Amino acid sequence: VRMAKRIAGNSVVFCTPQLAANEARTMETENRLREAIAGNELEMYFQPQASVRTGDVVGVEALVRWHHPDLGLMSPESFIAIAEEAGITAELGCWAIQSAIAEICRMERHGLPPLQLSVNVSADMFTGLSGRDLVAHVRQALVREGMAPQRLTLEITERSIIDENGNGPQVIDALKALGVKLALDDFGTGYSSLSYLKALPIDELKIDKTFIMGNAKEDRAFLRAIIMMAKTLNMSVLAEGVETRDQLVRLYEEGCDLYQGYLCSPPVPAHALADVIKTRFPGTSNPQADCNRIM
Numbered sequence: 001v002r003m004a005k006r007i008a009g010n011s012v013v014f015c016t017p018q019l020a021a022n023e024a025r026t027m028e029t030e031n032r033l034r035e036a037i038a039g040n041e042l043e044m045y046f047q048p049q050a051s052v053r054t055g056d057v058v059g060v061e062a063l064v065r066w067h068h069p070d071l072g073l074m075s076p077e078s079f080i081a082i083a084e085e086a087g088i089t090a091e092l093g094c095w096a097i098q099s100a101i102a103e104i105c106r107m108e109r110h111g112l113p114p115l116q117l118s119v120n121v122s123a124d125m126f127t128g129l130s131g132r133d134l135v136a137h138v139r140q141a142l143v144r145e146g147m148a149p150q151r152l153t154l155e156i157t158e159r160s161i162i163d164e165n166g167n168g169p170q171v172i173d174a175l176k177a178l179g180v181k182l183a184l185d186d187f188g189t190g191y192s193s194l195s196y197l198k199a200l201p202i203d204e205l206k207i208d209k210t211f212i213m214g215n216a217k218e219d220r221a222f223l224r225a226i227i228m229m230a231k232t233l234n235m236s237v238l239a240e241g242v243e244t245r246d247q248l249v250r251l252y253e254e255g256c257d258l259y260q261g262y263l264c265s266p267p268v269p270a271h272a273l274a275d276v277i278k279t280r281f282p283g284t285s286n287p288q289a290d291c292n293r294i295m
């Protein structure tokens with residue numbers, strides 16, 4: 001449609017073959033993504049979240065994957081931007097919330113221990129769906145699967161809080177009233193004012209992996225400051241992208257609560273979760289599996 005308009009209008013002079021080809025490709029991807037959401041090409045992967053102190057897995061984060069028929073397994077960074085442009089983040093987001101909850105509940109019926117479930121919610125969902133719709137959808141998904149709201153954590157970013165419509169804070173309050181937990185994702189990479197942090201009922205801060213990976217003196221100082229601030233505000237704090245034992249030791253020394261990263265496990269399909277969790281769940285201590293255990 002957009003291309004037709006362009007060709008019909010006088011803007012056709014600006015539409016070089018290269019641009020037209022790019023646009024056609026994007027539109028094709030948009031349509032493919034729509035079909036993928038409707039069909040069954042999307043799959044939720046889950047990455048464990050573990051206690052820094054004990055190594056016990058206490059939660060998982062749901063991370064969407066697209067089995068593209070031609071391009072193979074695609075990570076979300078490549079298609080979430082497309083979804084945003086196509087205005088279908090709400091569809092994608094509803095699918096993500098519904099299927100993450102359903103998958104985890106299904107695995108629990110097969111013996112997976114109860115874990116805290118984190119689901120990412122894009123900033124567009126706060127604006128695209130009216131807040132009431134998002135809250136209603138979350139409530140519906142929880143009721144359908146019989147999951148307690150306290151077990152669901154929605155990961156939002158600083159962008160959701162300061163969206164142009166300005167309704168982020170109301171949506172957050174409504175979600176809290178429902179009983180779900182809220183985590184602030186990629187903390188430190190956005191641009192929100194610290195006063196928001198004080199005012200909003202955020203339960204968990206997720207420190208962006210750039211602060212974990214950096215080895216400079218400033219990175220350590222930043223890490224320490226974020227952890228101290230989170231503690232002061234009664235939030236739990238989770239470090240993202242932990243890949244080495246040295247990084248884990250540093251987090252332990254700084255008093256970080258939780259971590260997530262390849263050191264513990266990459267994101268895995270739901271059916272593989274039980275195996276990853278098996279040796280790292282409280283009460284199932286296995287001396288051979290304590291490689292990531294600090295205490």
Ligand code: C2E
Binds near residue numbers: 047
């Ligand atoms: P995020 O929520 O910050 O997720 C963390 C990303 O870091 C994931 O990338 C994860 O696979 C990756 N990661 C985990 N451990 C390590 C590590 O040790 N080292 C490194 N270098 N990376 C690690 P992924 O799965 O590609 O997702 C990228 C982003 O896409 C997510 O960032 C999130 O913002 C978004 N996303 C993923 N799934 C969904 C979804 O269902 N809905 C929405 N709205 N966004 C999603």
Ligand code: MG
Binds near residue numbers: 061120185
């Ligand atoms: Mg996240």
Ligand code: MG
Binds near residue numbers: 185186206208240
């Ligand atoms: Mg993150």
Ligand code: MG
Binds near residue numbers: 186
């Ligand atoms: Mg990220």
